[in-house]
Amino acid sequence: MDDLRRLDLNLLFTLDVLLAEQNVTRAAARLHLSQPSVSVQLARLRELFDDPLLLPGPRGMRPTARAESLREPLRHALEALQRAVTPAAPFDPLAAQATWRVAASDYGESTVILPALAALRTAAPAARLAIVEMNPARIAGQAERGEIDIAFHTAAGSPPGLRRRTLFAERYVLAGRKGHPRLGRRPTLAQFCTLDFVIVSPDGGGFEGATDAALAALGARRSVVLSVPHFLFVPAVLARTDLVAMLPERLARQVPEVELVEAPVEVPGYEMAMLWHERLHRDPAHRWLRDQFAAAVRP
Numbered sequence: 001m002d003d004l005r006r007l008d009l010n011l012l013f014t015l016d017v018l019l020a021e022q023n024v025t026r027a028a029a030r031l032h033l034s035q036p037s038v039s040v041q042l043a044r045l046r047e048l049f050d051d052p053l054l055l056p057g058p059r060g061m062r063p064t065a066r067a068e069s070l071r072e073p074l075r076h077a078l079e080a081l082q083r084a085v086t087p088a089a090p091f092d093p094l095a096a097q098a099t100w101r102v103a104a105s106d107y108g109e110s111t112v113i114l115p116a117l118a119a120l121r122t123a124a125p126a127a128r129l130a131i132v133e134m135n136p137a138r139i140a141g142q143a144e145r146g147e148i149d150i151a152f153h154t155a156a157g158s159p160p161g162l163r164r165r166t167l168f169a170e171r172y173v174l175a176g177r178k179g180h181p182r183l184g185r186r187p188t189l190a191q192f193c194t195l196d197f198v199i200v201s202p203d204g205g206g207f208e209g210a211t212d213a214a215l216a217a218l219g220a221r222r223s224v225v226l227s228v229p230h231f232l233f234v235p236a237v238l239a240r241t242d243l244v245a246m247l248p249e250r251l252a253r254q255v256p257e258v259e260l261v262e263a264p265v266e267v268p269g270y271e272m273a274m275l276w277h278e279r280l281h282r283d284p285a286h287r288w289l290r291d292q293f294a295a296a297v298r299p
Contacts, residue, residue, distance in 0.1 A: 007048065014041045015053070016078055019071050023060040091284035093124035098285055100127065101148045103134040105202065106232045108152035111250045112167060112272065116296035123292070143277040149286060150293070155271040162275045165290065167297050168250070171269040172211065175234075175258045176244040183244070189220060189264045198226040198234055198243045211246045214267045272297075 014031060018038070021027045028038040046053055049070075054061040063071070104113055109131060120129065134151060140159040142148045155166055174192070176183045182195060199209055207224045215222055226243060228234060234245050239257040246267060252260055274293055280286040 008044075011041055011045055011048070012074060012078065014038060015045050015067075015070070016074055018042060018054060018061075019063055019067060019074070021060075022054065022057075022063065089284075091288050093127070093288060096124045096127045096285060098124075098127050099130060100150070100289055101130045101132055103132050103139060103142065103148045103151040105134045105152070106230045107248065107251055108134065108272070110232065110254060111170075111248070112152050112274075112293055112297055116293050119296060120292055139275060143275070146277075149276065149280060150289065151275040153273060153275060155273040158273055158275055163278060163281050165274045165294060167272045167274055167294060168299070169269060169271050170248045170250055172246045172263065172267045173249045173252055173260045174244060174263040175238060175247045175252045175255075175260050177238050177240075177242070178257060178259050180242060180244070180259060182242075183259055183261050186262050187264055189218070192264050193220050193222045195223065195244045196242065197222055197224045198228060198237050198245045199224050200229070200231050200234060200245075201227045202229060204229050209246075211263075211265065211267050214265050218265065220265075 014027070017027045017030050018024070021030065024038050024042065025035055028035045031038065042054065049066060051066040052064055053067040054063055056062075102113065113129075113131065117129075120127070132148060134153065136153060136157055136159070139148070139151045139153065140161055143151065143162055151162075152167075155164065158164055174183070174187075176195075182191065187195070193215070197211075199207060199211075201207070201209070205227055207227050212222065212224070226237065228237070231247070231251055234247065235255040235258060237243055238245060238255075246263060248269075249260070252258060274290060276286065276290065
């Protein structure tokens, strides 16, 4: 046989049962078919494989060498096909031994993953979580290749072609160390612009961001004296200096060493989103994992 398109799948099921029973009558009973119907199918199988497959013997039928060579591969193929078309079983987190790979920045780690971690460990104690560096330009390719299961990124900056679920809306607040001499009350715009700021520049080395764009629209400019690549370094800087920062509120409220006040300028916030590939959208385990993250950040 040199063309699978000629093959009726039902014939393979019949051949599997015939090889097991080595008797047309018993095979017909198992298949809920008449004996003549099974005999017709056996004739078609012999034609397709160009081999007698089963020969009359003293106690039923004996498989030919070709039939014996088909027995195990055919059984494995039919079992694999059965698994493929069987509806997925409900996901049991207690029994799960999956390893999930999640792409996140340090901000995503602190505001999404950390709040979910304790519940994840309790619900799925044998599962593992690998957090990998989040590179926005690589998210789509990593998801396509199966290198990551989920990514956390701003909704506006999310690559096209991925499934997306908005987790929360974030806003910026002015943060400085406890007892900062100039943060006793909300500063005026002029006072704000004379403060010395640290800024987070994920691409490295930048000294302008959303706050500077908002100030520019008002004809104002602030003093940015330190640029760092990660959010989690900023609280230590604020606690040990008189520098201040415009920080995402969810992150800033996790740091007891800093004081938060409203800024005198309205800085546009952003939405935080969870991203995943279409091929995982209906997977029960992946759906469960997404729900865990979403529940952990629900207001």
